[in-house]
Each structure stands twice: as C-alpha cells, then as structure tokens.
Amino acid sequence: MQARILAQLLDAGPLSKAQLADRLQVSRTTVAAEVARLVELGLAQDAGPAASRGGRRSTLVDLSEDVHFVGISIGATGMSVGVTDGRLAVLATRHQSCDIRQGPEVVLAAAIELVREVIDEVGVTSLMGAGVGVPGPVDFGRGVSVSPPIMPGWDGYPVRDAVSRELGCPVVLDNDVNVLAVGEQHAGVARGAQDFLFVKIGTGIGCGIVIDGELYRGVNGCAGDIGHIRVEDFGPTCACGNTGCLEAFSGGAALARDATAAARSGRSPALAAILEEKGELTAADVGHAVAQGDAQAVQLIRDSGRHIGQVLAGLVSFFNPGLIVIGGRVTGLGHALLAEVRGVTYRRSLPLATGNLPIVLSELGDEGGVIGAARLISASVYAP
Template structure:
C-alpha cells in the first residue's frame, strides 16, 4: 500500500488534485495557503510516497516556469455498489474517472458470503483485463444501515443474514487494501457531488429508489450520517398507518408503498384483478412483472402504469416535501433503478414538493434526475475511500 499524507496540508493537496486535476506548485500554494517554499517541501514529500508525480511545465506566470504536478497515474481504486438485485463494480484512477465497470444480477438475500464471492470475481475480471495490478483502496455501498465507524451493517431490513457482518474487515483481507463501507444512498450522493448534477452544490439531498428507498443528505459539502449512521432512512417513514406491512416489521412505510418491489406487486395485483392493457400483455408473456415493465408500459401509454407511477410519486413527494421544509436544500436529486419511470415520476414529486413546502424553500429549488445512472454509486464509493486514503494517518 502506498503511504498516505502525514499532515493536513498534504491531504488538501491530494484532494485538490483529485477534484480539479493537475496544477502547478504555485497554484496549489495559493489554494493551500502556503508559501512557495513550504508548498514545495510538502509536494516533494508526497512525491517520495509515490502519490504525486510531475506532469510537464505549467503555464507561465512570469519568471521561471514551474512543473505541474498530478496524482500518480497508476493509482487504482475499486468502487462497489451492492443493491438488492444487482451489483456494480468499477475501477477508477485517482481522479475517480471510471476505467472499467461491470454489472451483474445478484440476490442480496443469499447472504454476504455468496454476494462477496461474486463481487470479488468481478474485481478479478477487471484486474485480468489489465485495468489494475492492485488497489490502493476500495469503497463499498450496501442497501441498508451501516455503522460507518466499523463498516458493519446493522439490522438491514432487506438483507437477511447481513446484520453485524464485518464487511470492511473481510474485504480488506481479500483485497489487501483499505476498505470503507457506507449506505448506498450516501455513496450515490457522493458520486453526484463529485461528477454529477450536484458538482456546484454544498447542500442537497439525493433520493435513491430501488428495491428499497434511501436518501443521502449533504450539508456544507459533507455527507450527514447522524450519530450512529442511520440518517436518511426515509423508506421507513410511515405514509399510511393502515397500509402494507413492511420488511422492517412496521406497517405503512413509504418503501412498502412505493419502491421497485412495491410497484411490481401493485401492478401484478391490478392485472390479476382483471385490468387489461400493456401490463396484462407483459404478464401473460413473461409470467412476471417488474418496475421496468411498469416504466415501459407507461411510456407505451398504459393507463394503469401511469396511475401507479403518479400515486407512488405523490407519496414520495410528500416525504421529500418534509425534507425540504426541514433541511432547506439547494437541490433534490432522484436516482436509482426506478428512475426509468422518468418524467412522470418527477412531475408527481415536484407537484407535491412545490405545493407542500414553503415558498422560501422551493422558490429556487431544482428537483432533477441523476445524471450518472449506475455509475453514481461506484464513483461515490471511490470518493469515499479516497477521502480516507488522502487523509492524514
């Protein structure tokens, strides 16, 4: 493992080079607030560790031209985004550019041993493709609450067999590098902050809709995780006291009424009750319905599919309106596997938020779909581990 920075100045230099690309020593000195001589000492120390290299001559600022410096091009990080039904694994360089990305179906209910065998196999395929000899670190997202200080899932409702599993410890041994673990919605927020629609926003919420529903909350440029790591678990806010039972053991949770699984359940129930149309045709052909089927049917004009999306968007919009009233964010990002539902979903969410939240909070509030799609989570995972690797020991 490459040695990390030894002080806050070096850590800031590394993060500036990660986020903004190569820069001259003089330019870095201004951003780090160090004299040219002191900055040169810190950069030389980072070059000795192998984290930083020269990168050609900088543009002239008058007088003798200095060299640009950049993060070592051979540094590689692994980003892992585990969902309930699929996993994404990517290799990035130190500037978090995705060099290779694999995705495959999984069943998170099969347990951590089975899932991580698949994840490690995907990482091995990326290495075999020549994308990495080894990893300087790995970030991992899972679809449940995480005690981030230990890298351990805590009673995740849709992840039987995962409670207390030492994800960070197990993977760091298998990958021979540092590992950080977080909730998948937090990592989606980090990904959007680094390379997506939230690049210039310090305060925003990122709602991830998949088999479950979660929310990454960013305040002052930092993910807010709460005291124990459970902040943002909006899928288990009650929206109907007499509603559907939820995997968490409660009843009427948002997740039980609008998520990928809930959408598929309601679509099938409606068709089996006699509704005919595009969804009925799809069920007859395949024997099953998914959230993607609902999205496709809505796009084809199926009235049931459109109504299911509108109702779900209304419920989600009510919860997001509460977040907007409470947090006053500068942006709301909606992402995850169910965003294939597209602008019909977004319209329903916007209607509820703009209707229910105060005008001062919504007057200049964009509510948008994720730009990064399935790459948001893996980029966020790589951001998480570089935050750790590029911090003083």
C-alpha cells in the same frame, strides 16, 4: 498540508510548485518538501516542465498515474463494480445481478471476482483503496452492516475488513444511498451543491443527506431511512412490520406487487399481456405499460409519486435543502413519476423553501455508485 496539496491537484492539476505555493499561501520550500513526501507515498508525481513564465522553469506536479481506486456498489438485486484513476475518472466497470439474501460470503466473493476482472482489463496491479456500498444500515466507524432488514446474514458482518483482506488495500464501507449521494455530488447533477438530498427509489427507498458539502449520517449512522416514514395509517404491511410505510406504497417491490394485481384483475390489459409473456412483473414493466398508454399503469405511477411527494414535502419543510436528486431503478419510469413528485412537493411545502428548489432525476445510472464509492475511499486516502 498534504491533503490540501492533493485537493488542489484533484481540482486543478497538474500545477507547478509555484502555483501550489500561491494557491495555498505557503512558501515554495514548504511545497517542495510536502510534494517530495507525496511522491514517496506514491500519491503524486512529476509531470514535466511547466510553460515558461520568463524566469526559471518550474516543474509540474500531478496526482500519480499509478493511483487507482475501486468502487463497489451493491444493491438488493444487482451490483456495480468499477476501477478509477486517481482523479476518479472511471476506467472500466461491470454490472451483474445478484441477490443480497445469499449472504455476505457469496455476494462479496462475486464482487471481488468483478474487481479482479476490471483491474485485469485496465492492467492495474495495485490498488490505493476501495469503497463499498451495501443496501442497508452500516456502522461506519467499525465498517460492519447492522440489523439490515432485507439482508439476512449480514448483521454484524465485518464487510470492510473482509474486502480489505481480499484486495490488500484500505476500504471504507457505507450504505448504498450515501454512496450514490456522494457520486452525485462528485460527478452528477449535484456537482457543487452544498446542501442536498439524494432520494433512491429502488426495491426499497432511502435518502442520502449532504450538509455543508459533507454526508450527514446521524447519531447512529442510520439517518436517511425515509422508506419507513408513515404516509397512511393503514395500507400494505411493510418489510419492517409496520403498515403505511412509504416503501410499502412506492418502492419498486410495491409497484411490482400492485402491477401484478392490476394485471390479474383485468384492469390493465397492457400489464396482463406482459405478465402472460414473462410470468412476472417488475417496476420497469409498469414503465413499459405507460409507454403503451395504459391508463391503469399511469395511475400506479401517479399513486406512487404522490406518496413520495408527500414525504419529500415534509422533508423540505423540515430540512430546507437546496436541491433534491431522485435516483435508483424506478427512475426508469422517468418524467411521469417526476411530474407527480414535483406537483405534490411544491404544493405542500412553504413557498420560501421551494422557491428555488430544483427536483431532478439523476443522470448517472449504475456508474453513480461506482464513482461515489471510489470518491469515499479517495477522500480518506487523500486526507487521512
């Protein structure tokens, strides 16, 4: 009942006790008792008198103004941290580059430092909870990272408990792609979607799966690991040891590698110029070269998008989702990539499955991870 009241306040608050009783189909007495308990727990508060409806004035109830959540979204090369109110509106954020390979102590200490900065900025003294996303598989129940291929030193590290100890509040840990999917569902283009895929194309490639409004994690918590789906029998060797993986063709690291080769071979004057200036190339530089009309850069993006589309077409045939959202750093490459992904996906899937299937870019940027992480912990605080 408390969870249902909080869900109503989150959706539509402030509400009077009479309105709550109507919406939940229970007596006002029950609502009053449950609200009193929520006020004691610090989760709800009185919010002044309701507009008169003729009878006795009712009091409005709302989520407590003192509820604050923190979202920590750690990627392979950067992290975003933010603080939200109880309604998950973001009050302050920080973004900072980091190297996940420095190990959990260093990376988490940097994240905690950013948390202290944002809560100081907003003047928050106590946190109701924190959500954390990391770029690798997670044992959700135990709150630890497990055998993360790009995260040496993180295997078995008790991330959840370590962060909880530092911040003095409950913490949930999930992988970054699931966190981004939840952010998209709460505040992005997937708002209201019940069955959708969130595909992150960053240094690596992964997929968050939402079924019937809930994250699907799979039997071992590693569902959505699409970066290692085979797209060709041969090709560059992947970080996982196999050849032909999607990630080894279309991830951000792969794109940077291919861009460097194109620059050195003289096939791409634009990329060669950027390489000479900066000393190295990233996936974003391919976007810059495309903007300058560089044919080879356009071809790199097409090849990348084709392989992504081939994998997505297979997932559409298998899963028949209602929406696909594409996010992550590589989406800076924007519509050239999206056009190729769409073309291949629509062409290679059953018409029945693609007739009403939007494939769209995320619009949330770094804030998506912060909102998603805050949303995950809020769900566990509001509906224990």
